[in-house]
Amino acid sequence: MADREIRFGVIGCGLMGREFASAAARWMHLENLGVRPKIVAACDPDSNARQWFESNIDLELSTPSHNDLVAHPGVEAIYCAVPHDLHERIMLDILKAGKHLMAEKPFGIDLDANRRIIEEIGRHPELLVRCSSEFPFYPGAQRIIAAACKKKFGRILEVRAGFWHSSDVDPKKPMNWKRRRETCGEYGCMGDLGLHVVHLPFRLGWQPLDVRAFLSNIVEQRPGGGGQMEACDTWDNALLACEATDGIDRFPMLIETKRIAPGEMNTWYIRVLGTEFSAEFSTKHPKTLRTMTYDLNQAQAWCEEDLGYSGAYPAITGGIFEFGFPDAILQMWAAFCDELAHGDHMRQPFCCATPNETLLSHKLFTAALKSARESSTVRIES
Numbered sequence: 001m002a003d004r005e006i007r008f009g010v011i012g013c014g015l016m017g018r019e020f021a022s023a024a025a026r027w028m029h030l031e032n033l034g035v036r037p038k039i040v041a042a043c044d045p046d047s048n049a050r051q052w053f054e055s056n057i058d059l060e061l062s063t064p065s066h067n068d069l070v071a072h073p074g075v076e077a078i079y080c081a082v083p084h085d086l087h088e089r090i091m092l093d094i095l096k097a098g099k100h101l102m103a104e105k106p107f108g109i110d111l112d113a114n115r116r117i118i119e120e121i122g123r124h125p126e127l128l129v130r131c132s133s134e135f136p137f138y139p140g141a142q143r144i145i146a147a148a149c150k151k152k153f154g155r156i157l158e159v160r161a162g163f164w165h166s167s168d169v170d171p172k173k174p175m176n177w178k179r180r181r182e183t184c185g186e187y188g189c190m191g192d193l194g195l196h197v198v199h200l201p202f203r204l205g206w207q208p209l210d211v212r213a214f215l216s217n218i219v220e221q222r223p224g225g226g227g228q229m230e231a232c233d234t235w236d237n238a239l240l241a242c243e244a245t246d247g248i249d250r251f252p253m254l255i256e257t258k259r260i261a262p263g264e265m266n267t268w269y270i271r272v273l274g275t276e277f278s279a280e281f282s283t284k285h286p287k288t289l290r291t292m293t294y295d296l297n298q299a300q301a302w303c304e305e306d307l308g309y310s311g312a313y314p315a316i317t318g319g320i321f322e323f324g325f326p327d328a329i330l331q332m333w334a335a336f337c338d339e340l341a342h343g344d345h346m347r348q349p350f351c352c353a354t355p356n357e358t359l360l361s362h363k364l365f366t367a368a369l370k371s372a373r374e375s376s377t378v379r380i381e382s
Contacts, residue, residue, distance in 0.1 A: 042059055130352035139323050147277060152274075218236040237256075309322065335351055
């Protein structure tokens with residue numbers, strides 16, 4: 001039987017739009033999924049960005065107007081990867097047009113925008129709507145998810161999760177939309193990186209109850225387009241200290257999002273300590289999972305295991321080879337297309353980040369802003 005084809009439009013032809021196009025071109029890498037994406041339309045106001053899509057994909061439509069793409073009758077689903085200030089308007093148009101949606105975080109520039117998007121999602125129960133978050137699809141992260149689902153940790157003692165990079169450590173790096181509050185939002189690095197960090201804890205039922213936030217605006221000016229210095233008014237780094245719960249017990253949870261983390265290229269990590277089992281994984285060492293099982297008759301010692309290639313979805317890559325960022329992107333898109341095609345009968349149970357998880361992240365980041373302003377611990381809205 002031929003694979004079910006999902007016809008996609010891409011709104012935002014930048015870095016992540018090209019990553020999706022690359023994943024779609026590598027679809028043969030996956031085995032027996034029964035569904036495949038086909039990109040048929042691309043939208044970006046930048047003609048150079050569209051040119052890359054035009055040169056590499058046989059498009060039916062290339063346009064600077066998202067309205068033209070949304071109205072295209074041949075588009076069934078849309079990937080929306082645009083600056084945060086455009087999320088609400090474009091995503092509402094996509095939903096009202098009856099298109100399935102995968103969108104970049106944070107699903108709206110602030111909590112109010114996120115709520116309006118989610119209200120519109122509620123009017124379209126027939127549509128699949130998910131948020132991009134690829135890092136939990138790494139084999140090490142999948143193993144931690146499996147351990148949590150099997151209740152291996154015992155009582156949770158502590159959770160630490162973060163996303164660090166150092167792309168902004170250079171003070172001469174030119175200004176862009178992520179460094180302006182009007183386009184990135186007041187959350188700054190939290191809106192840019194935070195959903196990646198909280199997706200897995202939220203999915204496992206570990207929810208923060210309060211937060212004490214430490215936010216840093218480190219580089220306050222950057223060169224603008226004309227060479228003049230412009231104000232950077234978004235947060236570069238954020239450390240959120242939370243009391244969290246799994247519904248039974250309470251424990252500390254530390255969330256980090258940093259654009260200025262010296263020496264870090266693009267490091268996502270999670271560390272979970274429990275009374276019976278502990279585990280940690282970092283993309284800094286992408287094939288290594290560290291675990292510890294407590295045995296009163298043995299020394300307490302971390303075990304390091306090489307994982308090889310073992311994604312949520314079977315692929316042609318041999319198990320002895322390494323898994324990387326493009327593989328995580330491919331696995332994430334496999335999950336979206338699988339869920340769209342097969343619903344509750346998708347091939348494996350871990351789906352992409354949900355709209356409700358984006359709402360929880362907005363509540364956390366909104367409370368973090370208040371905490372930083374007041375230098376106090378703030379209760380997170382339930």
